[in-house]
Amino acid sequence: MALNVAPHSQQACDTCPIRPHAVCAGSPPDQLVVLEGLKFRRSFTAGQVVVWAGEEMDFVASVVSGVAELGRELEDGRRQMVGLLLTGDFLGRPGRAIAPYTVVAATDMTLCCFRRPQFEQLLTKMPALANRLLEMTLDELDVARDWMLLLGRKSARERIASLLVLLARRESAMIGQIPTDRIAIELPMTREAIADHLGLTLETVSRQLAALKADKVIVLDGKRRVTVPSFAALVAESAAA
Amino acid sequence: MALNVAPHSQQACDTCPIRPHAVCAGSPPDQLVVLEGLKFRRSFTAGQVVVWAGEEMDFVASVVSGVAELGRELEDGRRQMVGLLLTGDFLGRPGRAIAPYTVVAATDMTLCCFRRPQFEQLLTKMPALANRLLEMTLDELDVARDWMLLLGRKSARERIASLLVLLARRESAMIGQIPTDRIAIELPMTREAIADHLGLTLETVSRQLAALKADKVIVLDGKRRVTVPSFAALVAESAAA
């Protein structure tokens, strides 16, 4: 795969928007300088594959902007999304050369990359980096396990509601609010992508959205915009733990 | 909850059976001595709850012997197992006081414990410990994501076969072999526990085991012992990725 390294990739970490949330958060200034010298950026357009499951992956990265999806699939084509990488999230695995899942850019996306062997070296020398990565990995593990509950036990309607709750919480967090009523949610994905996340078919997704609309739990403005009259009602539909 | 600390818990780490695989693996001798001085053991009988989801958890631990199950549940009682802790696995989360899932001893079990604040201290000072924990956490994340594929996309029959493949691989690994034919698998759990892992009902588990038996993919010796005439055939049934 051609490395589309951006020219002048040495943008300063000082001004990096994801610093407070990324792996590099918490690293002291002298270590940040080292990171700054080794990083390089790569950009992807929506729909582009970053790595295929089973392929070699010689770098690790932080998502600077955009969204990436982690998916795993069976030989016959059945697909399950197993993770979402949002701004600041970490991609790749120190100590493993082969990617265990396919990574696709869901939107246009920019990554801040490090060559894997170099990054592994850094981990042994920079405890702050290792600890931040551990913390992030533990968070992802919790998210994955919550999703297991959804996939294993929730009905189609509950899965849709759960996803909407998740998205609503995120939109609210963006503007520093806790979710209240009349939230507008932008669905950042097609029905098929939603289905692949929830372990459903796209037809079922469509039907359950229609059902939630009919029951006045949500209002649909066009295909991709949802407004929620009562957040509490939506949470009730999601069968929260 | 009463701490049932074993008297004379200061068993030597030298002779500890899980040393090669646990968090402490890779720590240099001088650091092991520190760990040895701080550890204490706790034992649980099969079925006993170690912590409830939402409860405070003031320690972290390695499983010395036995099996523990991590589960999450909905208000109405639906339950999904989200992890299995086997010999050597790590329990608890540095930096988080509240347990996100319920932990139950599936068999009689012994833990090698550390008080959480002390352990967090150690992590910052012992890079080998932090790196081993990171590695183990990344492994668990991969396992969780594989399971998401199973829960989201596989049929009941495929889920059962997948579980048997997993157990067969583990039994074989124990004796240092790769799985071949005529493997004997011991099911370490009830039908209900299997169902909770696979996101099924216990009736479906029972039916699919019967179906696999009828199709001569497996042989049932009593309720809890399965032998596999052809491992390849079993793998084919599991819809491997």
Place this chain on the structure above:
DNA sequence: CGTCGGATTGAATGCTGTCAATTCCGGTGG
């Protein structure tokens, strides 16, 4: 021998998937 929990089996319901037809919407070109 009786009991109790776990496991199996049966019948019926219902949710979700499958297949297929149709509609909606955004973009493109005449």
Place this chain on the structure above:
DNA sequence: CCACCGGAATTGACAGCATTCAATCCGACG
């Protein structure tokens, strides 16, 4: 500006798989 196109989404009919509810079986243990 409008007609057309193609992909996304919706809707309908039907089939099938897993769940639900219920009855029975099995095996360990007193």
